[in-house]
Amino acid sequence: MANGSDSFDVVILGAGNGGYACAFRAAELGMSVALVERDKIGGTCLHRGCIPTKALLHAAELTDEIRHSGDFGILTQEPQVDWGKVLSFKEGVVSQMHKGLQGLVRRHKVTYVEGDGRLADSRTVTVTTGDGERSLRAERGVVLASGSYARDLPFIQADGKRVHNSLYGLQAEDIPSSVIIIGGNYIGLEFASVYRSFGAEVTVLEMLDRIAPAEDADVSKQLQRSLEARGIDFRLGVEVSDAGATEDGVEVRLGGDDGTLTAERLFLAVGRGPNSEGLGYEEAGIELDRGFVVVDKGFRTSVDGVYAIGDLVTVRDYDGVHPQLAHVASLEGIKVAEALAGEDVVPVDYVNIPHVIYSQPEVAAVGLTEQAAKDAGYDVVTARYSFAHLARAVMLGGGEGFVKTVAARDGAVLGVHIVGPRASDLISEAMLITNWEAWPSEVAEIIHPHPTLSEAIGETFLSLAGKPLHG
Numbered sequence: 001m002a003n004g005s006d007s008f009d010v011v012i013l014g015a016g017n018g019g020y021a022c023a024f025r026a027a028e029l030g031m032s033v034a035l036v037e038r039d040k041i042g043g044t045c046l047h048r049g050c051i052p053t054k055a056l057l058h059a060a061e062l063t064d065e066i067r068h069s070g071d072f073g074i075l076t077q078e079p080q081v082d083w084g085k086v087l088s089f090k091e092g093v094v095s096q097m098h099k100g101l102q103g104l105v106r107r108h109k110v111t112y113v114e115g116d117g118r119l120a121d122s123r124t125v126t127v128t129t130g131d132g133e134r135s136l137r138a139e140r141g142v143v144l145a146s147g148s149y150a151r152d153l154p155f156i157q158a159d160g161k162r163v164h165n166s167l168y169g170l171q172a173e174d175i176p177s178s179v180i181i182i183g184g185n186y187i188g189l190e191f192a193s194v195y196r197s198f199g200a201e202v203t204v205l206e207m208l209d210r211i212a213p214a215e216d217a218d219v220s221k222q223l224q225r226s227l228e229a230r231g232i233d234f235r236l237g238v239e240v241s242d243a244g245a246t247e248d249g250v251e252v253r254l255g256g257d258d259g260t261l262t263a264e265r266l267f268l269a270v271g272r273g274p275n276s277e278g279l280g281y282e283e284a285g286i287e288l289d290r291g292f293v294v295v296d297k298g299f300r301t302s303v304d305g306v307y308a309i310g311d312l313v314t315v316r317d318y319d320g321v322h323p324q325l326a327h328v329a330s331l332e333g334i335k336v337a338e339a340l341a342g343e344d345v346v347p348v349d350y351v352n353i354p355h356v357i358y359s360q361p362e363v364a365a366v367g368l369t370e371q372a373a374k375d376a377g378y379d380v381v382t383a384r385y386s387f388a389h390l391a392r393a394v395m396l397g398g399g400e401g402f403v404k405t406v407a408a409r410d411g412a413v414l415g416v417h418i419v420g421p422r423a424s425d426l427i428s429e430a431m432l433i434t435n436w437e438a439w440p441s442e443v444a445e446i447i448h449p450h451p452t453l454s455e456a457i458g459e460t461f462l463s464l465a466g467k468p469l470h471g
């Protein structure tokens with residue numbers, strides 16, 4: 001193990017999910033670790049992403065439940081939202097998790113270096129701290145984990161006034177009466193869901209011909225239908241050609257003959273770019289692709305001894321888009337730590353990474369969509385089970401949505417796609433099944449507790465195994 005105050009086995013630049021997971025695993029494996037962070041440990045996910053959005057979504061869902069409690073025979077009044085308290089509830093969750101991570105840094109004896117880091121060469125990260133410059137040398141490897149930022153559009157930038165993005169949306173002083181959201185993918189849809197629950201008029205603009213374009217086409221369609229039923233408006237296949245703040249709101253111009261829209265606020269959800277500029281990566285000779293650090297399946301960059309993980313990277317030899325997800329960043333961090341310890345590391349199977357859209361209703365999926373399975377050459381069979389047939393789903397509020405399972409004919413389950421109540425919790429079972437390449441006939445033998453939402457997944461396996469029960 002390396003020692004000396006500024007020499008470590010591993011130096012990690014960025015303490016988001018990727019960086020801190022790498023640090024903790026490397027420490028567990030006996031390495032000395034320096035973890036450099038200019039803001040707060042936990043990164044985007046904890047402070048500006050997954051956690052605060054899900055706290056808001058929970059409060060939003062509660063508001064709707066109260067609004068509809070009369071359907072269950074519970075009579076209440078129209079819920080009053082104290083937005084300030086909603087924000088402090090969200091901050092409370094974040095702060096509790098933040099303290100937990102700070103404790104883990106101490107427990108793992110990771111050297112936490114607060115300041116702006118920069119890659120000086122393949123073995124050195126320099127950090128501008130409150131006390132001056134510090135140079136950290138890595139004996140085994142440097143890990144770049146500097147994450148991503150919310151993109152703007154060329155003609156309009158988020159400023160926290162009339163124009164928001166996820167960063168500003170999480171700290172906004174109020175809920176607007178109306179909002180136009182540019183981008184119909186998961187961040188745009190989650191905020192659309194929150195705004196609508198809290199009473200805003202919401203319009204989502206999407207350039208493609210469907211929302212949630214990475215999902216199975218049937219799921220996208222159902223999600224749109226459900227969100228429309230909640231009063232969210234969608235304009236698909238439209239391109240925003242210009243946008244700007246007006247005296248009392250925003251104006252958004254659409255290309256062609258699609259006209260102009262106005263609202264109190266504009267929300268940009270147009271993707272996340274890599275945080276790689278000005279950090280010395282290019283100067284150190286690291287190959288970049290549109291700013292993303294190019295890595296191989298072992299997360300090695302083009303410079304020997306320098307690794308990169310998380311939202312920052314694009315993976316050479318992987319055909320799909322590298323998923324910008326917290327659990328992907330963590331997994332990659334763990335894998336790099338294990339590789340640095342000399343372990344044989346199995347590459348990440350990106351196809352079988354579960355993902356969730358926490359809108360209301362939720363979407364969760366793992367594995368191949370029906371179309372992707374066909375494109376990959378499989379002879380595909382599918383089964384779909386509606387939550388409307390499931391007692392538990394009906395009692396929870398109407399039984400909207402379904403589970404759709406995609407399998408190879410006489411072969412393994414290839415993908416499971418859920419839109420409906422608590423999809424985020426249901427997907428874990430599917431995750432095990434697709435990752436273990438189980439066949440429907442094998443998993444159809446396993447019975448689900450009744451009455452639960454998980455029975456919907458079981459019903460699709462029963463159907464695919466040729467013995468449908470309620471389907």
Ligand SMILES: Cc1cc2nc3c(=O)[nH]c(=O)nc-3n(C[C@H](O)[C@H](O)[C@H](O)COP(=O)(O)OP(=O)(O)OC[C@H]3O[C@@H](n4cnc5c(N)ncnc54)[C@H](O)[C@@H]3O)c2cc1C
Nearest residue numbers: 014016017018038043044049050117147310311324325326
């Ligand atoms: C609104 C929103 C909701 C999301 N919801 C989910 C979700 O529900 N589930 C999910 O899986 N993912 C979600 N994500 C994505 C998730 O947040 C990211 O995939 C994850 O944070 C990536 O982790 P990372 O470690 O690669 O980068 P980050 O979390 O971005 O961490 C990078 C860290 O590096 C630090 N850093 C950067 N440059 C320097 C420097 N020069 N010196 C020192 N430190 C530096 C940054 O301050 C930051 O803390 C969401 C994202 C957003 C924006």
